[in-house]
Structures are given as C-alpha cells and as structure tokens.
Amino acid sequence: MADSHNRSHFVDGVRQAPHISVHFGPPAPSNKPPLGQPKPKKRRWLKIFSAIILTVAVVIGVLFVFASTWSSSSFVGAQQSILGNARDILFRAGNSDVHISGEETGYVNTLLLGIGGEGHDGPYLTDTIIVARLKLDTKEVSLVSIPRDYQVKLPGFGYRKINAAFAEGFNKHKDWNEAGSLARQMVSDITGLSIPYFAVLDFSGFEKAIDEIGGVDVHVERTFTDYQYPNNGTGFLPPQTFTAGDQHFNGAQALIFSRSRHAAGPEGSDFARSQRQQKIIQAARAKVQKLNILTDSGTITKLLQTFTSHFHTNFSPGQLFRLARIAQGITSNQISSSSLDPNTGIICPFIEPESKAYVLVPCPGKTAEDVKDYFNNSFSIGKLAQEKSVIWIATTDPKGSRYKRVAANLEQAGLTVWAITYPDLEPDQTVLYQVNQKPETANYIKNTLKAREVSLAPPNIRIDAARSDIVLILGNNLPARFTAPLPATTQPTATPAATGTTTTPLQLDN
Numbered sequence: 001m002a003d004s005h006n007r008s009h010f011v012d013g014v015r016q017a018p019h020i021s022v023h024f025g026p027p028a029p030s031n032k033p034p035l036g037q038p039k040p041k042k043r044r045w046l047k048i049f050s051a052i053i054l055t056v057a058v059v060i061g062v063l064f065v066f067a068s069t070w071s072s073s074s075f076v077g078a079q080q081s082i083l084g085n086a087r088d089i090l091f092r093a094g095n096s097d098v099h100i101s102g103e104e105t106g107y108v109n110t111l112l113l114g115i116g117g118e119g120h121d122g123p124y125l126t127d128t129i130i131v132a133r134l135k136l137d138t139k140e141v142s143l144v145s146i147p148r149d150y151q152v153k154l155p156g157f158g159y160r161k162i163n164a165a166f167a168e169g170f171n172k173h174k175d176w177n178e179a180g181s182l183a184r185q186m187v188s189d190i191t192g193l194s195i196p197y198f199a200v201l202d203f204s205g206f207e208k209a210i211d212e213i214g215g216v217d218v219h220v221e222r223t224f225t226d227y228q229y230p231n232n233g234t235g236f237l238p239p240q241t242f243t244a245g246d247q248h249f250n251g252a253q254a255l256i257f258s259r260s261r262h263a264a265g266p267e268g269s270d271f272a273r274s275q276r277q278q279k280i281i282q283a284a285r286a287k288v289q290k291l292n293i294l295t296d297s298g299t300i301t302k303l304l305q306t307f308t309s310h311f312h313t314n315f316s317p318g319q320l321f322r323l324a325r326i327a328q329g330i331t332s333n334q335i336s337s338s339s340l341d342p343n344t345g346i347i348c349p350f351i352e353p354e355s356k357a358y359v360l361v362p363c364p365g366k367t368a369e370d371v372k373d374y375f376n377n378s379f380s381i382g383k384l385a386q387e388k389s390v391i392w393i394a395t396t397d398p399k400g401s402r403y404k405r406v407a408a409n410l411e412q413a414g415l416t417v418w419a420i421t422y423p424d425l426e427p428d429q430t431v432l433y434q435v436n437q438k439p440e441t442a443n444y445i446k447n448t449l450k451a452r453e454v455s456l457a458p459p460n461i462r463i464d465a466a467r468s469d470i471v472l473i474l475g476n477n478l479p480a481r482f483t484a485p486l487p488a489t490t491q492p493t494a495t496p497a498a499t500g501t502t503t504t505p506l507q508l509d510n
Contacts, residue, residue: 336382
C-alpha cells in the first residue's frame with residue numbers, strides 16, 4: 001500500500017510540474033493572442049491528455065509490477081516467463097484461447113496439496129492430498145483423497161510415505177515446481193492418471209483465504225472433540241469441539257475442523273478427516289460462487305495478496321482464470337467425493353518390520369491395478385456414495401467365494417450389501433431389479449457384473465422397499481475375476497478393515 005501511495009504522489013507531482021522552455025539565439029516570436037482575445041484551448045487539452053496518458057501508464061505499471069511479483073511467487077511452472085504470467089493476469093485471464101492440458105481427453109486432472117508451511121513441524125509434508133478431476137462435457141467434479149500414510153517408492157529416497165514426496169522434492173531442489181513435479185509423478189504412478197497440474201496452499205494462507213470470503217458454512221455429521229490438536233509450539237490447544245448440525249466457520253475453525261485426527265470414535269480416522277477436508281473445499285467453492293468473486297476486483301485483490309506467499313501452482317494465470325470460468329455454475333450435486341482408505345478393502349494397514357512405521361499398502365489379494373481402477377471409476381464411485389444404496393444379493397451359496405468377491409467389490413464402491421439364500425437354480429445371466437430407483441448404482445452393477453436389468457420383481461423373494469434398493473441374483477456369467485482362483489501373493493500380511501457384509505437369512509415367499 002505504501003508503494004502505491006508513493007506512486008500516487010509521483011503522479012500528482014508530474015501533473016503539477018511547471019513547464020520550462022530553454023531557447024538559444026533570438027527570442028522566439030510570441031504566439032500569445034492580443035489582450036482581450038481568448039487563449040487557444042489546444043495546448044490546455046494537450047496537457048490534460050498527456051496527464052491522462054501518464055496516469056494510465058503509471059497505473060498499468062503498478063498493476064504490472066504487482067502482477068509480475070505475484071506471478072513470480074505463486075505461478076511457478078516452467079511453461080512461460082514472469083513477463084508472460086503478468087501479461088496473462090492483466091490481459092488474457094479467462095480467454096478461451098488459453099489451452100489447458102486435458103481438454104483433448106475431456107478431463108482436467110489436478111493434484112491439490114495442503115502443507116503446514118513455515119513455523120510448523122515438517123513444513124513441506126503434505127497434510128492434504130486430493131486428486132481433483134473435472135469432466136468437461138458434463139461439468140462434473142470428482143475429489144478423491146489419498147491417505148498420507150500410503151507407501152510409495154520415491155526415486156532416490158526408497159520407500160516412504162507419500163506425504164514425503166513434496167517435501168523431499170522441495171528440500172532437494174529448493175524449488176516449488178520441482179516439489180510439485182515429484183508429488184505429481186508419485187500420484188500419477190498410484191492412480192494411473194496423467195496429472196499435469198498441482199496447487200499447494202499452506203495453513204496460514206488457508207486461514208486467511210477463508211476469512212477473506214467471510215467464512216464457510218458446513219454441515220457437521222456428528223459431534224466430536226479433539227483433545228490433542230497441536231498448537232504452533234510443542235503443546236496442544238484446549239479441547240476443540242464441533243457440534244453436529246449446520247455450522248459457520250472462520251478460517252481458524254475451518255482449519256482445525258479439516259485437520260483434526262485425534263477425536264474418539266469414527267471422527268478420529270484419516271478417512272473422516274479426508275471427508276472433512278473435502279467438505280471445506282466444497283463449502284469454499286460454494287461461497288466463492290455465491291459471492292460471484294470473479295467480478296469483485298476488491299476481493300480478488302485481497303485473495304491475490306493472501307496467496308502471494310502462501311499459494312503455488314504450475315498453472316499459468318490464464319489457465320487458472322479460464323478454469324475458474326469453466327467451473328462457474330457447477331453445483332454441489334455435480335461434485336462427488338471419496339477416499340482411498342482401508343474402508344474400501346483395497347488398501348490395508350501394515351507395520352514395517354525394521355522401522356516399525358505404520359503405512360498403508362494394497363491388501364492381500366489386491367494389486368496396484370485395483371488401486372488404479374478405484375481412481376478410474378472415481379466419478380461413478382462418488383455418485384454411488386451419494387445414492388447410499390442397499391443391495392440384497394441372492395445366491396445359492398452365501399458363504400462361497402463368488403459371493404464374497406462380488407460383495408467385496410460392491411462394498412469397495414460404498415454400497416451396503418446383505419446376502420439372502422436363493423433356493424432356485426442360478427440363472428445363466430446375473431439379474432438386477434431396482435426396488436427403488438438408484439440409476440448410478442444400477443449402471444455400476446450392470447457394467448461390473450455383466451448384469452441384465454429386469455422390470456418384474458424376482459419370484460420367491462419378499463421385497464421390502466424400506467430395507468432394500470436393489471435385488472441382485474448372481475448368475476453363471478460373472479466376469480472371470482469373480483470366479484477364477486485367486487493368484488498366489490507375496491504381499492505383506494495385513495489385517496483388512498472390517499466389512500459390512502452380513503450373511504443373514506431374509507424371509508422368502510413360499
């Protein structure tokens with residue numbers, strides 16, 4: 001602000017500077033009109049016009065200095081210069097001629113990261129790791145969290161938790177783009193997705209940004225208290241309690257809500273924390289959209305000032321502004337969220353024999369391909385979670401391998417599964433009947449199990465619409481991965497998370 005104040009005085013000084021002429025030789029003939037005649041206005045307007053041009057030039061110069069300073073700090077990609085970034089901010093923001101990687105495939109993939117920043121232990125360890133995917137044709141968004149304890153092999157560093165990728169990249173190169181590049185590489189290896197972009201925000205920037213937009217409104221699923229939330233030193237804050245229901249959070253409250261991991265019960269899990277982080281992201285997006293911030297230059301300026309030292313990305317300014325305009329109008333119903341965690345049955349806890357470190361790895365019987373499938377199906381999986389369907393699986397052998405593998409797959413997709421014993425012969429083809437309309441769940445089952453949907457209720461099953469959404473009768477055409485013998489595995493033994501599958505006899509018609 002001081003800079004701009006000084007520039008303002010400079011402009012005023014230029015405007016008020018006296019006009020000085022120096023002549024050599026005989027005096028120049030006077031152009032002054034005789035007394036009593038009006039002075040010509042040409043020179044007066046020339047002075048005014050010159051002052052206006054000079055003022056505009058100074059304003060553009062100030063904006064350009066601000067834009068280039070911000071761009072050199074926040075926009076760290078190697079694709080264009082500081083001059084190009086500043087030009088993007090001033091003249092090209094949001095233009096359709098700015099290309100975004102992924103447009104040719106219809107998906108824009110971005111790695112969203114949260115770090116503690118300076119003044120925190122492990123300032124560059126990623127506390128938040130989210131793969132954000134934008135499907136351009138339908139304007140749908142998928143958010144999938146990766147737990148920070150997931151084990152990866154970092155080039156040059158060996159096996160480490162994935163939250164160390166960004167930190168090791170930064171510590172080695174002292175460069176934000178190199179840090180983001182290593183994190184993107186590791187996440188791309190896990191997901192099988194091309195991830196051209198990253199964006200990282202530290203805790204302080206997060207708090208300030210939430211405060212700048214006036215806080216966020218969040219629905220808290222259940223009341224919980226964290227008795228061990230760390231302060232900025234070596235101790236803890238007083239117990240932090242969040243009450244179930246609709247709440248309004250300022251920046252500090254939103255940060256604690258999204259980072260808390262020491263509450264008793266289910267809210268003390270990494271899964272619950274990742275869900276809360278996604279809630280805050282969606283709440284902030286909704287608030288920005290409600291305020292129509294893209295047209296509010298004052299708020300944008302404040303956010304840019306906040307982000308200057310707290311936010312870093314390899315998006316160019318033009319790409320980022322264009323992406324924001326593409327995403328305008330997306331509603332909460334178009335955003336789905338999920339988390340790769342032990343509840344999926346794909347990854348399991350494991351204790352390293354030598355270091356005794358707690359890590360997460362693919363469960364026995366699962367491979368890296370199963371993890372990639374989870375991310376490739378992220379849009380449908382997120383929608384399944386929203387539908388919260390209950391599936392009755394009718395089979396002649398509810399304790400058999402086929403049933404267990406089908407049930408595990410559906411549970412990994414976020415569905416609730418119950419088994420019923422079906423007394424009739426198994427049909428040649430797996431059959432699906434929708435008791436309550438659950439279109440995304442039905443499509444997922446049809447695509448995954450090669451099931452055929454029928455419009456009439458299956459015979460000999462007493463259906464209860466309050467307890468079941470879909471009835472599934474397993475047939476003889478299940479894909480090989482549900483029927484083939486399990487391959488031998490050399491993976492470390494881990495204890496899978498408990499599943500919700502229950503074999504229970506439900507009442508059948510006589």
